Amino acid sequence: xxxxxxxxxxxxxxxxxxxxxxxxxxxxxxxxxxxxxxxxxxxxxxxxxxxxxxxxxxxxxxxxxxxxxxxxxxxxxxxxxxxxxxxxxxxxxxxxxxxxxxxxxxxxxxxxxxxxxxxxxxxxxxxxxxxxxxxxxxxxxxxxxxxxxxxxxxxxxxxxxxxxxxxxxxxxxxxxxxxxxxxxxxxxxxxxxxxxxxxxxxxxxxxxxxxxxxxx
Numbered sequence: 001x002x003x004x005x006x007x008x009x010x011x012x013x014x015x016x017x018x019x020x021x022x023x024x025x026x027x028x029x030x031x032x033x034x035x036x037x038x039x040x041x042x043x044x045x046x047x048x049x050x051x052x053x054x055x056x057x058x059x060x061x062x063x064x065x066x067x068x069x070x071x072x073x074x075x076x077x078x079x080x081x082x083x084x085x086x087x088x089x090x091x092x093x094x095x096x097x098x099x100x101x102x103x104x105x106x107x108x109x110x111x112x113x114x115x116x117x118x119x120x121x122x123x124x125x126x127x128x129x130x131x132x133x134x135x136x137x138x139x140x141x142x143x144x145x146x147x148x149x150x151x152x153x154x155x156x157x158x159x160x161x162x163x164x165x166x167x168x169x170x171x172x173x174x175x176x177x178x179x180x181x182x183x184x185x186x187x188x189x190x191x192x193x194x195x196x197x198x199x200x201x202x203x204x205x206x207x208x209x210x211x212x213x214x215x216x
Contacts, residue, residue, distance in 0.1 A: 025141045025149060025160060028167050032130050032183045033190050033215050040067060043210035044102035053213065057082065061135060063127055067095055079124040083135050085154045096120055099209065103198075106208060115177045115198075119209070122171055122179045123196055129158050129169065130181070167191070176201045177208075190215070 023031075035056050042049040051067040058064060061083040068074050075094035081087040092100075103116035132139050132153060139153035147162045159170040169181040177200055183191035198209040 023162070025151065026133050028160065028162060029130050030133060031186065031190055032167065032181070033192075033194055033213075034063065034127055034130055036215050038213060038215040040214065041210070041212045042067075042099075043207065043212075044099065045106055045208075047102075055213070057131070063124070065095065077120075079120070079127060082124065082128045082131060083137070085128075099211075103209065112175055112177075115173050115175055118173060119179070119198060122173055123211075125156060126158075126169060126171060126179065126181045126196070129153055129156075173198075 037054045038052070040051050040053045042051065049069050049072075051069040053065060053067045055063070055065045061081050063079040063082055065077045066074055067076070075098065077093050077095035077099075078091070080089045099119065100116065103119055104113070107113055107116045128135065128137065129139070129151070137153060139151050141151040141160075142149050149160045151158045151160060157172070159168075161168045161170070165184070165186055167183040169183075171179045173179055177198065180197045180199060182195040182197065183193065184195070185192035192215050194213045194215070196209075196211040197207040199207055
């Protein structure tokens with residue numbers, strides 16, 4: 001009887017797990033969290049930083065990530081006015097500066113510096129795309145083929161793939177590099193993890209930079 005009860009619990013758990021099958025692009029995107037609080041992990045070269053964070057979108061559509069890093073205090077990154085395609089931003093926040101400094105050290109080849117310098121802007125572009133319905137930004141998406149699709153928004157291309165219980169959004173940065181957003185652990189209506197990875201086409205399984213957000 002005990003074994004039967006355990007089996008029924010396992011089957012019920014598997015049956016109730018949310019499925020990505022037949023979800024529209026907008027439904028997939030709206031399931032990806034970009035606001036709230038939780039624990040995070042930033043990987044830069046051989047260093048890792050663990051932190052607690054709060055992320056929110058302000059009324060002016062600035063997206064703000066406030067991270068509290070032990071022994072470093074609070075560091076902030078602001079991605080300005082997601083509603084606009086190319087806002088002017090002359091400020092450098094502490095978290096953004098930490099990331100850009102590490103990337104500049106990694107990309108010692110000056111011909112690859114544009115990849116380093118564009119990372120923050122491309123991360124902002126991914127966040128605009130994920131929040132496009134909320135921000136009322138028009139996008140065009142092709143038909144989903146074998147759980148893959150390509151969308152265009154403001155002249156930029158985004159590749160979307162849903163694999164089992166996760167969603168991947170890929171954006172080409174040129175010069176053999178790409179930025180990938182990974183949404184994992186679908187629970188109820190939302191994924192419980194939102195990860196950003198900067199990768200090289202020559203080493204797709206490794207990441208040059210990782211920013212992982214574990215939502216409460």
